[in-house]
Amino acid sequence: MEEKVFIFGHQNPDTDSICSSLVEEYLGHKNGWHSVEARRLGNVNEETQYVLDYLGIEAPALLEEVEEGQGVILIDHNEFNQSVKGIEKAKIWAVTDHHRIANIETGDPLYYTAKPYGCTSTILFEEFKRLGHTIEKKEAILMASAIISDTLLLKSPTTTDYDRKALEELAKIAEIDANEYGLAMLKAGTNLDKFTAEQLICLDAKMLNTKGTKYVIAQVNTVSIEDVLARQEELEKAILAEIEQKGLGMFILAITDILASNSEILVLGDKAEAVEKSFGKKLENHHMFLEGVVSRKKQLLPLIDKNV
Amino acid sequence: MEEKVFIFGHQNPDTDSICSSLVEEYLGHKNGWHSVEARRLGNVNEETQYVLDYLGIEAPALLEEVEEGQGVILIDHNEFNQSVKGIEKAKIWAVTDHHRIANIETGDPLYYTAKPYGCTSTILFEEFKRLGHTIEKKEAILMASAIISDTLLLKSPTTTDYDRKALEELAKIAEIDANEYGLAMLKAGTNLDKFTAEQLICLDAKMLNTKGTKYVIAQVNTVSIEDVLARQEELEKAILAEIEQKGLGMFILAITDILASNSEILVLGDKAEAVEKSFGKKLENHHMFLEGVVSRKKQLLPLIDKNV
Numbered sequence: 037m038e039e040k041v042f043i044f045g046h047q048n049p050d051t052d053s054i055c056s057s058l059v060e061e062y063l064g065h066k067n068g069w070h071s072v073e074a075r076r077l078g079n080v081n082e083e084t085q086y087v088l089d090y091l092g093i094e095a096p097a098l099l100e101e102v103e104e105g106q107g108v109i110l111i112d113h114n115e116f117n118q119s120v121k122g123i124e125k126a127k128i129w130a131v132t133d134h135h136r137i138a139n140i141e142t143g144d145p146l147y148y149t150a151k152p153y154g155c156t157s158t159i160l161f162e163e164f165k166r167l168g169h170t171i172e173k174k175e176a177i178l179m180a181s182a183i184i185s186d187t188l189l190l191k192s193p194t195t196t197d198y199d200r201k202a203l204e205e206l207a208k209i210a211e212i213d214a215n216e217y218g219l220a221m222l223k224a225g226t227n228l229d230k231f232t233a234e235q236l237i238c239l240d241a242k243m244l245n246t247k248g249t250k251y252v253i254a255q256v257n258t259v260s261i262e263d264v265l266a267r268q269e270e271l272e273k274a275i276l277a278e279i280e281q282k283g284l285g286m287f288i289l290a291i292t293d294i295l296a297s298n299s300e301i302l303v304l305g306d307k308a309e310a311v312e313k314s315f316g317k318k319l320e321n322h323h324m325f326l327e328g329v330v331s332r333k334k335q336l337l338p339l340i341d342k343n344v
Numbered sequence: 345m346e347e348k349v350f351i352f353g354h355q356n357p358d359t360d361s362i363c364s365s366l367v368e369e370y371l372g373h374k375n376g377w378h379s380v381e382a383r384r385l386g387n388v389n390e391e392t393q394y395v396l397d398y399l400g401i402e403a404p405a406l407l408e409e410v411e412e413g414q415g416v417i418l419i420d421h422n423e424f425n426q427s428v429k430g431i432e433k434a435k436i437w438a439v440t441d442h443h444r445i446a447n448i449e450t451g452d453p454l455y456y457t458a459k460p461y462g463c464t465s466t467i468l469f470e471e472f473k474r475l476g477h478t479i480e481k482k483e484a485i486l487m488a489s490a491i492i493s494d495t496l497l498l499k500s501p502t503t504t505d506y507d508r509k510a511l512e513e514l515a516k517i518a519e520i521d522a523n524e525y526g527l528a529m530l531k532a533g534t535n536l537d538k539f540t541a542e543q544l545i546c547l548d549a550k551m552l553n554t555k556g557t558k559y560v561i562a563q564v565n566t567v568s569i570e571d572v573l574a575r576q577e578e579l580e581k582a583i584l585a586e587i588e589q590k591g592l593g594m595f596i597l598a599i600t601d602i603l604a605s606n607s608e609i610l611v612l613g614d615k616a617e618a619v620e621k622s623f624g625k626k627l628e629n630h631h632m633f634l635e636g637v638v639s640r641k642k643q644l645l646p647l648i649d650k651n652v
Contacts, residue, residue, distance in 0.1 A: 137448055
């Protein structure tokens with residue numbers, strides 16, 4: 037029996053991590069790699085659940101840890117601190133990603149396909165083209181959903197012409213109106229009321245480790261920043277507990293208005309002034325408004341990481 | 345005026361590093377990236393010079409250091425400790441490589457194309473196909489030479505079917521007999537008499553850094569291991585000086601017989617027993633014979649690195 041190779045995105049999976057893992061599995065099967073299987077490293081969020089429900093398919097199974105020598109394919113991430121427990125001892129066969137490279141070390145050569153696009157699925161879309169495979173409707177919906185999610189309906193500054201072109205073609209195959217479908221999907225992900233503060237700050241949290249400082253940039257999407265900020269007190273309590281427990285220098289929660297394309301960031305921790313330095317303005321009552329900022333990867337991380 | 349983006353392979357460049365850098369430049373121009381220019385990080389070895397002379401072209405210009413923000417494309421390597429001085433502050437646009445990933449950290453997303461093939465040029469060969477560009481004779485000779493060099497005429501265990509297929513097609517375009525041309529090229533690189541011991545141990549030396557131990561695996565090709573071992577005394581003196589100067593835990597010199605496909609390795613340093621553990625045999629007078637071993641990447645590095 038062939039050994040399974042697990043395909044998964046990052047911890048606190050977003051729609052790209054889940055959908056692109058599934059698509060990479062389908063693509064693997066088309067290429068004759070029958071032993072590959074998608075997994076997920078955490079709970080499926082409501083936005084992603086909307087996509088799975090739309091298609092009537094199940095989420096990949098949860099993967100909590102890998103054993104030494106386990107074959108894996110990393111999707112939508114490469115940094116070990118964002119990956120599965122045990123990754124250091126795994127056999128990494130391939131990486132498909134659209135982030136910076138850091139904190140990764142392999143013993144052997146591997147397939148690594150990264151492009152500075154807005155979404156992993158846009159890279160997969162090009163892989164279908166390159167390999168001459170027809171894109172099926174289900175695959176098109178998964179990839180279109182990932183692109184809509186990562187680029188906030190092509191409005192994020194991370195969006196490239198490759199993402200626009202891919203979404204246009206995928207929407208046709210998927211037989212969806214990208215705007216209508218996309219807005220419904222994004223809105224499904226903004227229902228934050230049902231989450232405790234502890235859950236909310238971990239929904240899409242990325243752990244960084246720079247110059248010896250561990251810190252987190254978490255992000256939630258909303259249609260009303262005000263509604264989320266109304267919970268500031270309990271959010272701060274949850275964030276302080278997280279800082280204490282994980283020995284963080286700083287925790288940044290970006291509350292992003294997906295309709296107006298702005299963010300409010302809530303920042304706690306000893307290193308919080310790195311954020312003030314990054315944006316040349318002061319935190320007031322631990323938060324600040326950032327006009328036009330929607331992308332963690334492009335508008336938050338590089339600036340803040342330089343000042344940590 | 346557009347800013348130049350430099351394309352270069354690793355320190356102590358081999359034929360793949362030089363030839364693939366040139367081919368990546370040509371490919372860049374075909375794609376409309378006119379600002380890219382090949383560079384080299386060290387002297388051209390005699391094997392590579394044979395290729396350049398065959399084509400009547402000049403080697404890329406020497407690059408000693410890059411300034412902050414300099415745009416670069418890394419070929420045939422990704423580890424910063426094998427790259428140019430100042431790489432930490434450079435802007436890495438792309439990487440094309442066939443090695444493991446380690447000791448690389450970028451601030452931004454990038455193009456990264458790695459495949460576990462025997463040679464970088466085989467990846468470039470596939471890029472020509474993917475992009476629909478015709479391969480010109482000069483390009484074919486450069487890529488064929490790189491493949492012959494890295495795979496020792498397809499005899500190294502690093503050789504994949506992709507390399508075989510690429511070399512077959514490239515030899516046709518290049519109008520060469522791969523065996524005849526390849527043997528002449530490889531032999532041109534085995535003239536070691538003109539090098540001092542200090543030069544010889546640095547011709548193709550790779551610096552590793554594992555669990556806090558810095559060590560070097562250098563390799564020279566020959567048609568007579570005996571001839572090289574006759575210089576053991578002066579080689580050891582040069583190696584000990586290198587260990588002292590760079591604070592190395594170990595220095596391994598692989599002397600590889602390209603005709604018989606075997607290697608003798610000469611090992612000095614405090615950590616030398618890592619090598620004995622790796623191959624389950626003792627060094628005698630600081631060296632041991634390894635039957636069938638020709639590939640540093642596949643047959644030396646992974647085994648030794650585990651025992652460091």
